[in-house]
Amino acid sequence: MKAVNFLICGVGGQGTVVASDIVAEVGLKAGYHVKKSDVLGLAVRGGSVISHVRWNPEELHAPMVGNGEVDIMLAFEPLEALRRLNFMKDTGIVVVNTQKIPPISVNTGKEEYPSDEDILARLKSRVKHVYPVDALKKALEMGNSKVINIVLIGFLSTLLHVEANYWKEAVRKFVAPKYLEVNLKAFEAGREIGGMK
Amino acid sequence: MKALLTGNEAIARGAFEGGVKVACGYPGTPSSEILETVAREYKETIYAEWSVNEKVAMDVAAGAAYSGVRSMVTTKLVGMNVLSDSLFYLPYTGLEAGLVVVVCDDTGMFSSQNEQDNRWYSILGKVPMLEPSDSQECKDMVVMALQLSEKFDTPFIVRSEMRIAHSKSEVILKERIPEIPLPKKFPRDIEKYNCNAVFARKKRPIIQKRFQELREFAETSDLNKIIWQDTELGIISSGIVYEYAREVFPRASFLKLGMIHPLPERLIRDFSSRIENLLVIEQLDPFLETQIKAMGIKARGKDIFPPYDEILPEKMRECAEKAGLIEPSPKKKVIDLGNLPTRAAVFCPGCPHRATFYALAKLKVPVTGDIGCYNLGSLPPFNAQHTMGSMGSSVGQLHGVYVSGSPERAVATIGDSTFFHAGMPPLVNMVHNRSKGVVIIMDNSTTAMTGHQDHPGMDQTLMGEPTEKIDIHRLVEAMNVKLVRSVNAFDVREVERTLKECLAWDDGPAVMITKGECIFVSRRPKPAYAVDPEKCIACETCLKVGCPAVVKSEEIYSKNKRKKTRIDPVLCNGCGVCSQVCPTGAIFQTKKLEAKE
Known part of the structure; x- marks a missing residue:
């Protein structure tokens, strides 16, 4: 077993904490x-x-952990991925949801949101693997924009050698029972994007 | 059984295992989840409540402890200032059953107005204090504090902080203790429980004696432990920084203090005599260092590590390298990210505070502000809440502005929960002392900022029981405020018109209550709005409502060459404030409800 340091970042309200709870639970x-x-x-x-x-x-x-010590970043928003980039090891992996949420400062024209190409290029210049994932599109396909976190968890699960069942159990533990079904579907959809079923 | 728990969840578990019967507090980051966990997981055995403020919570816990049951109070760092008034009589009275106060400090100031180091309260209030460094210790120390509280006839404080409260680590779960104290006949022991100066004076020597005994206890208690490794460097530490120090100095010897007041002097002397260089590592004030140096022991600490902000492992390593305590680590690759757009917190789409701050910004009135989500009105594009100090301060400050003779009529903004917490006395004070000014009570039917807890203006308690709702409008009328207006918080024109009416009012203070549910309360999503690009003239008025859902579109308006706006249907909650300010009627409500929870 090898140590793994994760960093999960995004915008408040996107469900990053539940995602991190799931990652922690799976590790245990x-x-x-x-x-x-x-x-x-x-x-x-x-x-x-x-x-x-x-x-x-x-x-x-x-x-x-500190700068240069993260193996896997799960970023829920491109700008936030860029903001936390220095946490990454050179050998690290960045999984980034492509849904952009411009801050108010950008909407009001005070600041500029970096272009997609710029963000991607900078991420790639710093780490070994960058995987953009359109989790919002998948979530909307399932009829619930809130499940992007579980789509991303599904994708993340394909990068680690841990039984899929552990992930599903953790999803079960941390999502409201009312939304369990759509979340489990979201998990599978994420795995599909990652090339696994 | 082993589980991953946050520090807050572990404290709740400690209350359960330790036989707490009554748990109370006022919500405040980073402490709020403790009572939420109690009410969710342990409601069969523990009565939990959100009290109206921390001082009331402290007295509730005292009453329960006098009645013979174990109790717990939870608070964020600044709530200690509020509850200390009542905490400080408890070492004098003692109690019939264990009482623990759990305080979560906020080192680094992630969500607080100051960075006070609450360890000093232990000395000031003569209350023993324990400090955990992970979730397991959070649980164990709550259980232990309850037992020690009974043994030494005094309340105990357990001091946590944000990095413990909001971190998860492994905890071994146990059962609730079998020997739980039960309520007994209320003690009519006036000399013990009445702090009349004549009786209280007699307690002073008892408190001194108690601390002598506590010091002896600290010398041998396994709350304090030594980890012997290399003796060239010895470190005294406690709390979360102890964990960081173990990683930064993997070979050093450690004296890890779990009981931080009173300190075990002989143990500290013994430890420091057997090592070559002594280092005290603590965040914030030199609390331990000052006391250790006063023992005549040579140590280094705050000359190496900063007395404010967090000392995360990375920072600790950097300071230690600079001081020559450890070898420099290989240089880390850090790329310059340039000036990335900042992402400040912002009113949620559909927030009931938006229209009020739009009006306040437009009227350019001075605004004394308070603590809650509405303090986001201090940020762009509103820049309209000009002060913020502590809970309830807005209303007292408003009166101060008036009596100063200031030429402007000022406004105070305060939320419903904050009004109940500490806003009522200053409003009564305004009425009595013939003040003028406008108090806006922003009633969103919840304690929003801390994560949506109940308060006396709501019809359900923390335990999920239905209860009487206190009507703020009638309450304010009963205070003899002569102009009281309740308005629909989402109606931009009504808010502005009423605000002007209140500003013109000259017969004492005026109160405007803006009523609109927080989106996390209503949970009834409305169809999103959309912009008709044919009608949009890129005037950017809608951007002045500062809504994350209102974004720039790629389409350019030919006359002013500016980008038109559009609305992100996923983010929009359908409040319609933007459509009310649009001068061309370009923003309309769609029929489609976007996929949402």
Whole structure:
């Protein structure tokens, strides 16, 4: 077993915390020592949010890591992926949801949102693998825009050698029972994008 | 059984396992999830409530502890200031059953107006304090604090902080203890429970004696532990930074303090005598360092590590390298990201506060503000809440502006929950002291910013029981405020018209209550609005409502060469504020309800 450091980032309200809870839970099930840390602040009000999750074969101390120490980033928004890029190892993987949520400063013309090409180029210049995923499109296909987090979790699950069942169990644990079915479908849809069924 | 719990969930679990019967507090980041977890997971055994404020919560817990049941109070850092008034009589009275106060500090100031180091309260209030460093310890220390509280006849404080509260780590779950104290006949022991100065004076020597005993206890308690490794460097630490220090100094010896007041002096002396260089690592003030140095022990600490903000592992490593304590680590690749657009928090699409701040910005009146989501009105594009200090301050400040003789008629903005918490006394004060000014009570039917908790203006308690709803309008009328207006928070014109009426009012204070449910309360999504590009003249008026759903389109309006606007149907919650400010009627409501929860 190899240690894995995750960073999950996005915009408040996108469901990043549930995603990080799932990643943490899966690590525990897979036999790792696990710690995680969320920075919520005013998160539900559309600010930047960030969670660290650490899987480690041995006992862990800090629940977060610093610059250059993240193996896998799960970014819910392209600008947020870019903002957290220095956390990545050179050998790291960035999974980025392509749904752009321009901050108010961009809408009011005070600041410029970087172009898709610029963001992608900068991500690629820094890490080994970048996987853009259109999770919003998939979520809307399932009829619920809120399940983008689980689409992304589905995709993420294809990058790790952990049984799919652990992931499904964790999804079950952290989504409201009322929305379980659509979330499980979203998980499968994410896996399909990742090339696995 | 092993589970991954946040520090807050672990504290709730500790209350359950430790036999708490009454748990209360006021919501505040980063502490809110403790009572939410209690009410969700342990409601069969624990009574939990959101009290109107922290001081009331403290007295509720005291009353329960006097009655013989174990109780817990939870608060964010600044709530300590509110509850301290009541906490400070408890070491004098003692109690019939265990009482623990859990405070979550906010090192780094992620969601608080200051960065106070609440460890000082233990000295000031003469209350023993424990400090966990992970979720397991959160749980264990709550259980232990309850037991020790009874043993030493004093409340205990457990000090957590954001990085513990909102971090998850592994916890071994146990059963609820079998020997739970039950309510007994209320003690008529006036000399013990009445803090009349004559009685209280007699308690002072008892408190001193208690602390002597507590010091002895601290010397041998396994709350404090030594990890012997290399003796060249020894570190005294506690809380979350202890965890960071273990990673940054993997070979050093550690004295890990779980009980931080009172300190175990002999243990500290013994540890420091057997190591070559002593380092004290703590966030915020030199709380431990000052006391350790006062023992005549040579140590380094705040000359190496900053006295404010977090000392995350990366920062700790950097400081230690600079001080020559560790070898420099290989240089990390950091690329310059340039000036990325900032992403400040913002009123949600469909927020009932938007129209009010649109009106306040338009009328350019001075606004004393308060604590809650509406403080986002201080940010662009509104820039319309000019002060914010502490809970309820807006209304007191408004009166101060008036009595200063300021030439402008000012406005205070305060939320419904904050009004109940600390806004009522200053409004009564305004009436009594013949003030003038406008108080806007922004009633969104919840305590929104902290995650949507109940308050006395709502019809359901934390336990999910139906309850009497207190009508703010009638309450304010009963205070003899002569102009009280309730308005639809989503009606831009009505809000502006009423605000002007209130500003012109000269017979005492005026109160405008804006009524509109928070989108997290109503949960009834309305069809999204859309922009008719034929009618849009790219005047950008709709952008002045500062809604994340109103974005620039790629289409250019030929006359002014500016980008037209469009509405993101996924983000829009259909409140219609943008359509009310559009001068050409270009924004209309669609029929289609976008796929939403």
